[in-house]
Amino acid sequence: xxxxxxxxxxxxxxxxxxxxxxxxxxxxxxxxxxxxxxxxxxxxxxxxxxxxxxxxxxxxxxxxxxxxxxxxxxxxxxxxxxxxxxxxxxxxxxxxxxxxxxxxxxxxxxxxxxxxxxxxxxxxxxxxxxxxxxxxxxxxxxxxxxxxxxxxxxxxxxxxxxxxxxxxxxxxxxxxxxxxxxxxxxxxxxxxxxxxxxxxxxxxxxxxxxxxxxxxxxxxxxxxxxxxxxxxxxxxxxxxxxxxxxxxxxxxxxxxxxxxxxxxxxxxxxxxxxx
Amino acid sequence: xxxxxxxxxxxxxxxxxxxxxxxxxxxxxxxxxxxxxxxxxxxxxxxxxxxxxxxxxxxxxxxxxxxxxxxxxxxxxxxxxxxxxxxxxxxxxxxxxxxxxxxxxxxxxxxxxxxxxxxxxxxxxxxxxxxxxxxxxxxxxxxxxxxxxxxxxxxxxxxxxxxxxxxxxxxxxxxxxxxxxxxxxxxxxxxxxxxxxxxxxxxxxxxxxxxxxxxxxxxxxxxxxxxxxxxxxxxxxxxxxxxxxxxxxxxxxxxxxxxxxxxxxxxxxxxxxxxxxxxxxxxxxxxxxxxxxxxxxxxxxxxxxxxxxxxxxxxxxxxxxxxxxxxxxxxxxxxxxxxxxxxxxxxxxxxxxxxxxxxxxxxxxxxxxxxxxxxxxxxxxxxxxxxxxxxxxxxxxxxxxxxxxxxxxxxxxxxxxxxxxxxxxxxxxxxxxxxxxxxxxxxxxxxxxxx
Numbered sequence: 098x099x100x101x102x103x104x105x106x107x108x109x110x111x112x113x114x115x116x117x118x119x120x121x122x123x124x125x126x127x128x129x130x131x132x133x134x135x136x137x138x139x140x141x142x143x144x145x146x147x148x149x150x151x152x153x154x155x156x157x158x159x160x161x162x163x164x165x166x167x168x169x170x171x172x173x174x175x176x177x178x179x180x181x182x183x184x185x186x187x188x189x190x191x192x193x194x195x196x197x198x199x200x201x202x203x204x205x206x207x208x209x210x211x212x213x214x215x216x217x218x219x220x221x222x223x224x225x226x227x228x229x230x231x232x233x234x235x236x237x238x239x240x241x242x243x244x245x246x247x248x249x250x251x252x253x254x255x256x257x258x259x260x261x262x263x264x265x266x267x268x269x270x271x272x273x274x275x276x277x278x279x280x281x282x283x284x285x286x287x288x289x290x291x292x293x294x295x296x297x298x299x300x301x302x303x304x305x306x307x308x309x310x311x312x313x314x315x316x317x318x319x320x321x322x323x324x325x326x327x328x329x330x331x332x333x334x335x336x337x338x339x340x341x342x343x344x345x346x347x348x349x350x351x352x353x354x355x356x357x358x359x360x361x362x363x364x365x366x367x368x369x370x371x372x
Numbered sequence: 373x374x375x376x377x378x379x380x381x382x383x384x385x386x387x388x389x390x391x392x393x394x395x396x397x398x399x400x401x402x403x404x405x406x407x408x409x410x411x412x413x414x415x416x417x418x419x420x421x422x423x424x425x426x427x428x429x430x431x432x433x434x435x436x437x438x439x440x441x442x443x444x445x446x447x448x449x450x451x452x453x454x455x456x457x458x459x460x461x462x463x464x465x466x467x468x469x470x471x472x473x474x475x476x477x478x479x480x481x482x483x484x485x486x487x488x489x490x491x492x493x494x495x496x497x498x499x500x501x502x503x504x505x506x507x508x509x510x511x512x513x514x515x516x517x518x519x520x521x522x523x524x525x526x527x528x529x530x531x532x533x534x535x536x537x538x539x540x541x542x543x544x545x546x547x548x549x550x551x552x553x554x555x556x557x558x559x560x561x562x563x564x565x566x567x568x569x570x571x572x573x574x575x576x577x578x579x580x581x582x583x584x585x586x587x588x589x590x591x592x593x594x595x596x597x598x599x600x601x602x603x604x605x606x607x608x609x610x611x612x613x614x615x616x617x618x619x620x621x622x623x624x625x626x627x628x629x630x631x632x633x634x635x636x637x638x639x640x641x642x643x644x645x646x647x648x649x650x651x652x653x654x655x656x657x658x659x660x661x662x663x664x665x666x667x668x669x670x671x672x673x674x675x676x677x678x679x680x681x682x683x684x685x686x687x688x689x690x691x692x693x694x695x696x697x698x699x700x701x702x703x704x705x706x707x708x709x710x711x712x713x714x715x716x717x718x719x720x721x722x723x724x725x726x727x728x729x730x731x732x733x734x735x736x737x738x739x740x741x742x743x744x745x746x747x748x749x750x751x752x753x754x755x756x757x758x759x760x761x762x763x764x765x766x767x768x769x770x771x772x773x774x775x776x777x778x779x780x781x782x783x784x785x786x787x788x789x790x791x792x793x794x795x796x797x798x799x800x801x802x803x804x805x806x807x808x809x810x811x812x813x814x815x816x817x818x819x820x821x822x823x
Contacts, residue, residue, distance in 0.1 A: 218475045248692070254668040255692040258685040259749060260709035274695045278734060282691070283466050290467035292429055294480035294527060295454035304478035304491045 098137075098368060100223030102313035103210045105320040106133075110207035110361055113327050119339045119348045120196040122327075125358035127199055130206035133364035138213045146213070150205050154198030161194025162186060169344040189341040196341075214368070222307045234291075248279045312367045323360035330354035375535055375566045376400035376422060378592075381436035383417060383426055392417040394590040395436070400568065403582030404561045406597060407570040410767045411739020413588040415570045419539050422568065423457040424450040441534050455484055458528030458536040462543050462738060462765070464520035473499070473507045473515070473523055480531040498530035501563070503556050517654040518549020522556055529560065536560060538569040540738075543765045546653045546793045551576075572767055574602045603768040605796035609779040615803065616644035618679075619756060619787035620665055625674035627664040633672055634660040638813045640806055642756075642787040644679075647778065647801045650791040652808035658791040659688055659760055661808055665789055666758050681755025682710050684786075688760040690745030694733040699725060702733055702748040712752025719751040722780075723773050739765040743773075750777060756787045763794045775800045 114126045134143045163182065168189025177183040211220055224232040252275045261271050291297075309317075330336035336354035381396040393414050400422075407415050420426040427434045428450045438445040441456045461467045470476045477495045486494060499505045502522045512520065521541050528536055538557060542550035550573060558580045561567050571577055578584070581597035621641035628634040635657040642648045642665075650658045663669040664676060666685045687693065696702040703716035720726045723743045728736060733744045742765050750757060757778070763771050771794070778801055782788055792798060798805065807814045 216471050218470045218472070248689070251687050251689055252692045254663065254666075255685060255687045255749075258666055258668065258683050259693060259706060260682075271695055275692055278695075279689065279691055282734075286461065286463065286466040287469070289425055289429055290459075290461055290524075291469060291479075291483075292450045293423055293425060293454055293459040293461075295451050295483035295531065296479075298449075298451035298454065298483055299485050301482045302485050302488050302491070304475060304482060304488065304495070306488060 098214060099307055099309050099313040100211070100215050100220050101307065101309060102316040102320075103215060104223070105317040106361070106364060107207045107210065109320040109324040109327075111204055112324055113358060113361070114200055114203040114207065116327070116331055117336055117338070117354075118196070119336060119350075119354075120192075120199060121348045121350050122336060122354055122358050123196065123199045123203055125355070126361060127203040127206065129358065129361035129365075130203055130209070132362060133368060134206060134209055134213060136365045137210075137368035142213060143209070146206065146209055150202035153205070154195070154202045157198035157201055158191060158194035161197060162191045165190040165193065167342050189343070189345050192341045192345055219307070222303050222305060234296075244283050245276065245280050248276045248283075252276050252279070316363055316367050319360050319363045323357040326357040326360075327354050330357065373402045374399040375402050376438070376440040378421070379437040381421065381434070381438050383421070383435075384433045385417075386431045388432070391590055393421070393592070396590075396592045397436075398585060398592050398594055400440075400566075400585070401583040402566050404558060404577070404580050405566075405568045405583035405585060406574065406577050406581045407568060407585050407587055408572075408574060408602065409587035411742075411765055411770060412737035414590045414592075415587045416539050416737065418585075418587055418592065419459075419537050419568065419570055421445060422535070422537050423459045424448060424453045425459070451483075454480065454533075455531060456534050458525075458531060458533040460521065460524045460528055460536070460538040460541050462540045464517055464524055464544065467524050468512050468520070471512055473504075473510045473512060476512055476523055477527045477530050480527055484531060494530050494532075495526075498526040501529055501556075501560065502526035503552065503559075516549060517545045518552050521545060521549070521553050525553065525556060529565070533565070535566040535568065538567070538571075540570050540572065540765060542571065542573055543738075544654075544761070547795065549654055550793075572765075578602075605768055606772045606775050606800050609775055609800055611803075612783050613645060615646035616785060618642070619644050620678045620789075621676075622661075622664065622671075623675040623677075625664060625676055626672045627660050627669050628672055631672065633811060635664070635808065635811045635813065637674070638664075640813060640815065642789060644755075644785045644787050645782050646803045647782055647788045647790065649798045649802040649805045650789065650808050651793070651798065651805055654793075656809040657811050657813075658808045661806075661813070662758050662760050662789060662791045665756075679755060679787075682752070684749045684754035684757040684759075686745055686749050686759040686762055690742050690764075691734060693745050693748050694741070697732060698730045699733045699736075699744050699747065700729040702744065703751050706748055707751050710752045710754070714752050716751065719747045719777070722777050723747050724770060737765075739767060739770060742766055743770055746774065746777070750781070753784050754781070754786055756789070757781055758789045760791045761793070762790060763792065763797050771797060 110126050110130055114123050166184030168187030170188040171185040172188060174185045175183045221232045252272050256271050327336060330353050335351040337349045339348040377399050378396050381393055382391050383393045384391045407418065409415055417426055421438050422440050424445050434446060443453060468476055469479050474495050477498055478491050481491050481494055499508060502525045504519060504522045504526060507519060541553050545553065554576060557567050557569055578597045584595045584597040584600055586593050586595050618641050622638045625638045626633045626636045650661055652658055664671060666683055694702060696705060700716050703719060707714055707716065717726060720729050723746060725743055725747055728740060733741060736744055746762060762774060778788055805816050
């Protein structure tokens with residue numbers, strides 16, 4: 098699996114999920130990302146990601162349901178005198194919120210292969226020479242992300258034993274300040290180490306230049322086809338927009354953008370056989 | 373032959389009124405040079421001058437001159453000096469960019485544009501020189517601390533520098549890991565490299581050293597490594613009273629993460645006024661055991677019992693406890709919470725930190741931070757004191773101060789557990805030693821220290 102192939106597929110998924118308001122196509126992108134990750138990484142490894150996207154999608158749905166008092170199909174109503182919460186609660190609002198949730202989930206899972214399936218150096222190696230310095234710096238920073246979780250555990254444990262208890266938002270400064278500062282200090286130390294090894298001294302070379310396999314080229318081609326087909330569908334109106342307001346109606350589905358979305362399932366075959 | 377010279381060099385960190393190095397003039401010779409001195413004295417700053425991290429990376433003000441291998445440090449950026457001067461930092465975990473050993477070692481070569489066809493050979497050569505040829509292809513996070521530090525060393529020497537600088541490279545390693553790193557460093561000297569190393573474990577190094585530079589209070593002086601002797605550590609502390617009743621116990625306790633045990637079926641206890649030392653290699657389970665005793669980690673099986681009362685816990689990463697604007701405020705916070713009637717100045721004085729009481733704790737040197745964290749958790753009279761690698765980065769004087777402090781706590785009836793590699797600290801304080809390795813615990817009593 099080559100990072101360039103993954104990037105082509107991820108970019109197409111993101112383009113489709115973010116460029117249309119039609120929930121049918123968004124849901125297909127979500128299904129494609131989910132099944133591709135499940136086929137390559139396995140359900141066990143993506144469990145954490147699934148939990149995160151379900152929580153985010155639920156939050157988006159609830160937020161819109163509670164805050165957008167629009168739509169014709171009223172489920173119940175709170176007195177309008179209640180600030181922010183007062184007004185009608187509608188099926189249209191919950192549907193719109195759910196669509197937003199699907200969009201966020203699809204976008205997150207589109208980028209997940211970079212973390213789940215590729216090592217940081219594979220991403221750096223795949224970057225064009227002009228971006229190699231930035232890429233290395235970003236990758237090095239990403240290596241510190243697990244350190245934040247470790248630091249949070251360490252600090253919370255140490256401060257609890259020192260008598261800290263969560264008492265309102267201000268009390269969390271005792272945890273967050275050391276966590277943030279430790280992470281920043283870790284980043285500075287890493288930057289110091291990179292500088293001491295000549296990072297930024299001139300054009301970089303690569304220990305192992307990346308080579309695209311046939312399956313990588315195939316994925317790039319399929320992704321390009323899906324991207325082109327969906328872009329044309331957007332321009333011509335085949336991929337029609339959808340809005341649940343004022344009255345909920347089923348989204349229009351056209352076979353051409355639908356086919357573009359179906360092409361995104363290609364990694365289910367390519368990545369399964371490739372790993 | 374001199375490989376470097378400093379002439380009237382004075383350096384101030386950004387925002388600091390006091391210089392970290394003050395009017396330093398010295399020559400640095402070929403071969404092995406040892407840098408010694410108290411923590412917070414300016415050793416790390418001096419070393420960072422040699423590859424230009426000071427002033428180019430850290431900023432601040434600099435006066436005077438510094439030349440290394442014929443290059444003017446103040447005019448040459450670190451990234452260019454890196455071709456001639458390799459650098460290994462204290463913490464092996466915070467200097468890793470890539471996830472695999474060979475890619476990590478190749479990082480510097482890629483940065484300086486070594487052609488792709490030559491990189492594999494240079495990586496192999498460096499790994500062999502560091503004595504870790506067998507680690508090719510391994511994932512960095514699966515390595516021990518000693519192995520990681522030698523990967524950092526290999527990463528440096530892959531760039532074929534003429535000088536390698538090591539900043540307390542063994543401060544976080546067990547004795548075996550430390551011995552391997554130091555042996556590798558001295559072997560590099562035999563192969564013709566100049567090596568400058570700052571260390572607290574000096575005995576073996578001094579025998580091989582061609583030069584010795586003493587750094588303290590920002591000032592520098594040369595000494596003869598054949599004559600100079602490091603201050604000796606305190607001997608065993610005298611016990612004034614016998615240990616009291618049981619304060620904590622583990623019965624068939626197993627602990628770990630995600631259901632995977634790190635330590636298994638441990639039976640161990642500690643009494644009031646007793647010091648139990650957890651010894652063993654990096655990654656053997658000492659910290660897990662300490663967290664289990666502290667209550668930071670729930671047992672997967674078995675029982676953990678503790679007498680009610682305050683637990684003073686120093687984590688492996690000391691800065692996890694430091695968040696107040698001054699060190700004095702850190703100590704006061706603990707005293708206010710515990711209700712102990714003691715002045716913050718008492719423990720600050722005991723640990724030699726009174727002069728930095730009003731400074732921001734995170735601005736202190738590594739060794740001073742370690743003492744600051746101890747001062748933050750240990751004031752008053754805790755029921756239990758659990759300290760994870762408490763002497764990390766400490767000089768002999770600071771270690772002796774810690775021995776006195778722990779002895780005082782022991783006499784006040786605190787049950788103390790130390791997880792440490794430090795044999796001098798173990799010798800000075802241990803009533804019982806539990807050796808923790810591969811998830812198992814083997815206990816022995818230190819008979820000479822029993823009352």
